[in-house]
Amino acid sequence: MAVGLQDFPSIPEIKGVKIGFAEAGIKKPNKKDVVIFELCEGAAVVGVFTQNAFCAAPVRVCQKHLLGSDIRYLLINTGNANAGTGKQGMENALLTCQEFARSAGVAAESVLPFSTGVIGEPLPVAKILAALPTALSSLEGDNWKAAGLGIMTTDTLPKGSVRTFEFDGRRYTVAGISKGAGMIRPNMATMLGYVFSDIALDKALLQQMLSSVVNKSFNRITVDSDTSTNDSCIAVATGAAGNDLVTDINSPLAQAFLAAFTEVMQELAHAIVRDGEGATKFVTVEVKGAKLESDATKVAFEVAHSPLVKTALFASDPNWGRILAVVGRAGVEALDVDKVQLHINGFEIARDGCRSPDYLEEHGQEAMASEEIQIQIDLGAGDSSDTVWTTDFSHEYVTINADYRT
């Protein structure tokens, strides 16, 4: 029951990227559960990862391998997160890289491993290794939708996004896929996002752009406030478009790329929310008029996490008092509640900290009936703002998460 999620887009080949997949039977038979990306030599590859201290073994291996310079493969499995698995988990992640690297004829350090699924159970290494020849033999430039399907867990639909732009007579593509529906409150990245471009762009600059854009996309979405152990977001610039290497963020080409990259990252992040577990609403929480940006971020996330706000959204109930109650407990220093204003889908609901004199219950009901909800909170204290995207909280969420493992 995804909310307003578009069909998987038609993504063209990106020079320097090939995609393979296989059915390893890790958790379920007849499901694509292994995906590989093959990258051309010299591609700039950067990543951001979960801040969860219980980060998964593959996350640690990725961080180590990214210190080297030549990443040639991304190897992704679903059905098992290889997190909370201790030393054996690290050994399994490394072993998978080694065996895969041997088949592909590259160094083990050229492989980035990713896992997603149940936490705490041993990685079924043998099943994954047995599926790798099939994955390698299926490498093609246009397997994007298969990759989107192959990285899904509780997602109901594959998620992709693409932008193209021209610059100086040359055509560039930025495209990516993402997955995630529960345990979604990324901190530095989501579980999982991959964005590719054929642009030639300096690795350090790409890292800088990724770290910045992630704070306006994946790091601003939340489904259930639970930060995953496996969140990973990878950006790749293959350089196959043939342009001169971009090194200056202020150059027109860098800015054109950044615009397309931001759109792709936001679309992929929003897709995760739209397909959030049990989602029936897509909710934008915008907080403005804050003294500090951190105040705006804090209030937006507290509203987005409140079970009472989320159940009211599910019920399409204009129970706006719950929103004010969250604003009041969010921990904003010296908050003057008498200056707080609240709009929902353009209707003024509260002014000067209490119900607007013009408010009519019909307005609230009309605003809340939509599948797309825009909550705007003005703290009346300054010029800072931030925006977070989330879902409502439905029976379906409880059903999905009460049944997930069994």
Add this chain to the structure above:
Amino acid sequence: MAVGLQDFPSIPEIKGVKIGFAEAGIKKPNKKDVVIFELCEGAAVVGVFTQNAFCAAPVRVCQKHLLGSDIRYLLINTGNANAGTGKQGMENALLTCQEFARSAGVAAESVLPFSTGVIGEPLPVAKILAALPTALSSLEGDNWKAAGLGIMTTDTLPKGSVRTFEFDGRRYTVAGISKGAGMIRPNMATMLGYVFSDIALDKALLQQMLSSVVNKSFNRITVDSDTSTNDSCIAVATGAAGNDLVTDINSPLAQAFLAAFTEVMQELAHAIVRDGEGATKFVTVEVKGAKLESDATKVAFEVAHSPLVKTALFASDPNWGRILAVVGRAGVEALDVDKVQLHINGFEIARDGCRSPDYLEEHGQEAMASEEIQIQIDLGAGDSSDTVWTTDFSHEYVTINADYRT
């Protein structure tokens, strides 16, 4: 569907306290929705209140009136919270006190008002005032259960607790009532708790005891992480027992009272969790081995708030990986995940940060099948600890909160 909640206890009269009630029809007909407590002259009355910046008008009036010395009445209504109501809300709270004080023949500042119910709608002052003569005429010493019923909103059962103790040949009673089932993550107090004793005890000492005990009772429970706008907890020592005024916290009588007072406060706090909205489990989250007590508190609350942990508890699913994932994201500085241990109802689940070598799925299932769940987390970093009590997250919670207003 309250979990293991005892029947309302038989509470004896406490000298110096009389209780009245009425049906004002604030939200529903034929429901006790106004409760008053009459206190003898000279009773020590202290309180702690919500830290929510959007605190309700009655909370502000209470705080003001408690600065005076002679509180004679507590006046409580349900069905309307008088919060998020701005200036008009303050005027309504004060007006109610004034009119009630006139009928009772005391000063308006001798009345403490409390409101609980829907946020953001005007207090129906006329209905409340019309019910006050009935409430005043019903004043008796043994109306405890009626009071427990009269302060309920989404609670399914009234909540009371009583302890008696003897000291130096004199018998003392400590008793109280509480309410609350949703919007429960008190910060300084819960919505609502009232504890009474006939002991003669210095007001400043009583305040000190209340502030301390609330941090081991009401401030350590959470149903849904939402701090109410109206949380209030009041302690009254009438002095009618006739003992010499207790002023020294180290005196044997002070310690005997403190022990009984703590038990009553904890029982009332636990009763709120046991009757938490949609609760099917009563869950104790104990975190030990922390370097700082604040680390233990933080981890315990994060586990207690996690929707993924709460839905796994509802499903009786030993999905313990979700608990480790929360420990990892809780923000404990320099957490060494390889030292983390986890027990559930006595079974060792995780050791050294991953699944215990002795763990069997049957153990996990047996542990999670119980209605009473004890989650013990050892961070292996020090000697500090803290305990939080909470519930699971069920379909019923969504139903209750999606339907509450309509």
